[in-house]
Amino acid sequence: MALVVTELTMSLDGYIAYESGHVGPLFDWYGNGDVEVVSGDGKRTFHMSEVSAEHVRRGDKETGAYVIGRKLFDFTQGWGGVSPSGPHVPVFVVTHSQPDGWPRPEANFTIVLDGIESAIAQAREAAGEKVVGVAGPNLVQQCLNLGLLDEVRIDLVPVILGGGIPFFANLKDVPVILDGPTLTEGTGVTHLRYTVDSTRRRSPKRTP
Amino acid sequence: MALVVTELTMSLDGYIAYESGHVGPLFDWYGNGDVEVVSGDGKRTFHMSEVSAEHVRRGDKETGAYVIGRKLFDFTQGWGGVSPSGPHVPVFVVTHSQPDGWPRPEANFTIVLDGIESAIAQAREAAGEKVVGVAGPNLVQQCLNLGLLDEVRIDLVPVILGGGIPFFANLKDVPVILDGPTLTEGTGVTHLRYTVDSTRRRSPKRTP
Helix, strand or coil, X not given: CCCEEEEEEXXXXXXXXXXXXXXXXXXXXXXXXXXXEECCCCCCEEEECHHHHHHHHHHHHHEEEEEEEHHHHHHCCHHHHCECCECXXXXXXXXXXXCCCCCCCXXXXXXXXXXXXXHHHHHHHHHCCCEXXXXXXXXXXXXXXXXXXXXXXXXXXXXXXXXXXXXXXXXXXXXXXXEEEEEEECCCCEEEEEEECCCCCCCCCCCC | CCCEEEEEEEECCCEEECCCCCCHHHHHHHCCCCEEEECCCCCCEEEECHHHHHXXXXXXXXXXXXXXXXXHHHHCCHHHHCECCECCCCEEEECCCCCCCCCCCCCCEEEXXXXXXXXXXXXXXXXXXXXXXXXXXXXXXXXXXXXXXXXXXXXXXXEECCCCEECCCCCCCCCEEEEEEEEEECCCCEEEEEEECCCCCCCCCCCC
């Protein structure tokens, strides 16, 4: 059954963006190399190190569904109706109220009104053997609290932001203990993958 | 001239201890292996992974002086009059007022009343070709603000603490951009070394 993972770029002081939502220097690693990577939705072209390109392509390839919260949905205007990994990857939007103009017939998006656990279950079903990507810090925090998250992936950048939106906040039952990391080092970014301790999560383990 | 460095164990959400000063699971990596390391002051024996043992021994060996703030000095009761790297390594204590009972004739400690820059200069002089270790988050923050810090070393542990004392806070001129890291991976800890961007610091570069 699909693993539930999250991945965000984070500063050394634990922030994923300024309060405004803008990322400042956090995403510099998407543009500091010479290996071209086109995003799965075809909308953006990046130039990054070979190691990071490998990392990003692998992530895109293995993602079978996304679950996002309403805040990120609104901030990105519903990702323009296409998931970052392409139109074939379904997106499940957790929200309390139907957004205006949605659902759209051409968009592979499902508006989920009956809660995060329902959204994760639907996304898992859709992802099959692939992984479910959870996006947005609020949603990640809720998933951690509910034991729904299997992996935390951090793209750690050598920047002290000084303030902003924390990756981790409002957690119950802290400290949260993780296993790992497995890591690869890009240019200006360290890609870290942690597994949520099995006592903390309700998801089944990945079958080897 | 001596490089000025700081090293602290930090959680994924950027904390170096609980508000109380206690470290909870942050220091587990000092005890999760079978390689014995005796602290430089001879007071504590740890059992850690080979990689971490190597890292700790290297750090101890290369430290030629410490600068610490009054808060850490009080919390640790002046490290019992001995630096963590041993009695031969001098300690410079930055404070606004002479602590009761200090200086002590047997302790290689200097109470510095005329400010952090003076303390760093004295420590550099004492350290010679070795490095100056700055301990305590408040002091680290001030050093970063004053351009006095050359390296930031983070022992990153796979724990989300949920709150506590942040490594980085109260910084001016954010974002702070660092170079690196060079890293080694221990068990339950990733040892990361970052260089403070040269435009930010006033210290001379290490001569190779």
